[in-house]
Amino acid sequence: MQHPAHPMRADLPTLRKPIAKDGADIWKLVRACRPLDENSMYCNLLQCDHFADTCVLAEMQGEIAGWISAYVMPNEPDTLFVWQVAVSDIARGQGLGGLMLQTILNRPQCKDVTRVQTTITADNEASWSLFRKFARRQETELDVTPYYTQSLHFQERHKTEHMVTIPLANRARLAA
Template structure:
């Protein structure tokens, strides 16, 4: 069990399980402006990619979730697909703790870089990943990856590919979560 923040609220971090799929779908719906995925996609995230996802629970309720995977062509990279933190888990550094928990896992033993995509206006995500890079003393680079017109038909803002690394697994990775 992990105690978050300055209060005594206990948030447990653990690997995703298949039964989290529906709960993840509900969590994302409660965390605008996150893009919802299909429930089937959430089920796949929680089963096929469980080793590189983390669920955060508070009194049996899913209050945080990070989905990610290791791209087959980049075994040194964890790609973070989505970060969701319910209002009940905010303000406690939960998102960064979840990131560190995934990277600390044995499945990520070869991981030296983290990638994600973020829209320009998503200040919370930019702050999270900049802070994560600072904690690791790692370089952060980014460039436009999916363009609004070329890739989203003008229906979604451009996404910037952010890359952090290289980093090593010392310091913040000393307490892996199963």
């Protein structure tokens, strides 16, 4: 996947696996990226420590500019579940979310992954845009269904989360 920026630009992001000491800064980034749900700082620390192989941190000019937390589903090793995507104000609109997601999928830990899943509330336009664009790049479409509902699962305290599934058709063909 090509980054939309010119390859010689000095402000291109550095993408890397997170380490435990990144947890607090990631927590701050997520807090600044409404409407994302805040997890505890401890949760972000665990993501950086225990799930580093399937998470990615983007830095621009020494500052954290983006974050994706994800994991390969324990009972479905062909599925990468994207927990959260955060992109700072300074990096929005540059294709960073898609670049980070592709970076994770290119890692050896995702060699058997043939689909991506995430949950999105109906009003999170940034996430819908990211995953629609990603699906188009994969030459596929989103499969969407209500998953965790406002009344049944969230007791009216949170909007319904829709399960979004993106089949990675090209990967599935290669695995066959």
